[in-house]
Amino acid sequence: MTATASARTTAAADWRALGTGVRLVVTDPALLNSCNLLLARHLAEVDAACSRFRADSELAALDDAGGRPVRVSPLLAEALGVALRAAEATDGAVDPTVGSAMDAIGYDRDFTLVREDDRPVRLTLRRAPGWRRVTLDPGTGTVAVPAGIRLDLGATAKAWAADRAAARLAETAGCGVLVSLGGDTAVAGEAPAGGWRIRVQDVTGPVGVTPAQGPYAMVGLSGGGLATSGTAARNWRRGGRQLHHIVDPRTGLPVRSPWRTVSVAAATCADANAASTGALVKGAGAERWLTGLGLPARLVAQDGTVLTTPGWPGSAPDRAAAA
Structure with missing residues (x-):
């Protein structure tokens, strides 16, 4: 998803963090630089707490705890709480215990390096251990992860970080704020006239940099969040097989879905x-x-057919991307 808005009323910055594209838009151009500095600090804290790719992260430290309760920072506790609630809400379809499965398919480092890696992988059918085996105690600020289980917060952390950043920046700056992390978009504060205009597409990127690929739609958003998950953007080849980053906890393998992209407003x-x-x-x-x-x-189905559920905010029909 890519956010756009009138240049007369907003200002935007685009950069990279957490291994993905970052877009910040504010309704007061004079506050862009200060908001961008606050966002960069917030995302650096999230990375230090939640990264699976940093040996010095709080999340990585849980790998060596052998199942013992470990006191974690409020930031990591909040991120884990979001991940566990997502697992419960989706009946385990989104499960943070897929860390070892992600490593097994080769996604064990920043994605820019995954595509350059030619190490062979052995794909093994193996169910994820299950999110119910992770114990988070909000009262003591501790988490217990059984030995042998690696956590991966990639399915929830960026969206949570976008929510958290948008709310805090809007409160601090007193203006409308949009934060998008790899297509996970959160807005807070007063929206620009007509709302935030967001392009929903298979492969995301800054306006004018990454063209729409496949059918796309323009939607308006005045509050809450909009997220797109898909298999078209983060994929790579190993041993002649196409792999991607959405793992099915039931198999431990990249999901085989009739959908290539799903976008949801909430x-x-x-x-x-x-x-x-x-x-x-x-x-x-x-x-x-x-x-x-x-x-x-x-x-969006694999053949490009588009299906929407009641309430989808698009007012115009999907358009085909330019060749």
Whole structure:
């Protein structure tokens, strides 16, 4: 997803963090630089707490705890809480215990390095250990992860970080704020006239830099969050096989879904992202699941067919991307 807005009323900055594209838009151009500095500091703290790719992160330290309760920072405790709630809300379709499965398919480092890696991988059918085996005690600020289980917060952390950053920046700056992390978009504060205009597409990137690929739609967002999950952007080849980063906890392998992209609008970006990723994993019938949850969604099938659920905010029909 790519956010756009009138240049007369907003200002934007684009850069990279957490291994993905970052877009910040504010409704007061004079506050862009200070908000951008605060956002960079926030994302650096999230990376230090939640990264699976940093040996010095708090998350990595849990690998060596052998199942013993470990006191964690409030930041990591909050991120883990979001991940566990997402697992419960999706009936385990989004599960943070897929860390070892992610390593096994070669996604064990920043994605820019994954595509350059030619190490062979052995794909093994193996169910994820399961999120219910992770114990988070908010009262003591401790978490216990059984030995042999590696956590991966990639399915929820960016969306949660976008929510958290947008809310804090809007409160601090007193203006409208949009934060997008790799297509996970959260807004807070007063929206620009007409709302935030967001392009929903298969492969995301800054306006004018990454063209739309496949059918896309323009939608308006005035609050909450919008998230897109898909298999078209983060994929790579190993041994002649196409792999991607959405792992099915039931198999430990990249999900085989009738959908290539699912976009969802919700009260928070974290909720939207849990639903969009869960829909990819659930596969056939995901549109009924999303409708039952009352979530507006847009699902793109592997052949490019677009299906939407009631309430999807798009007013114009999908358009084909330019060749």
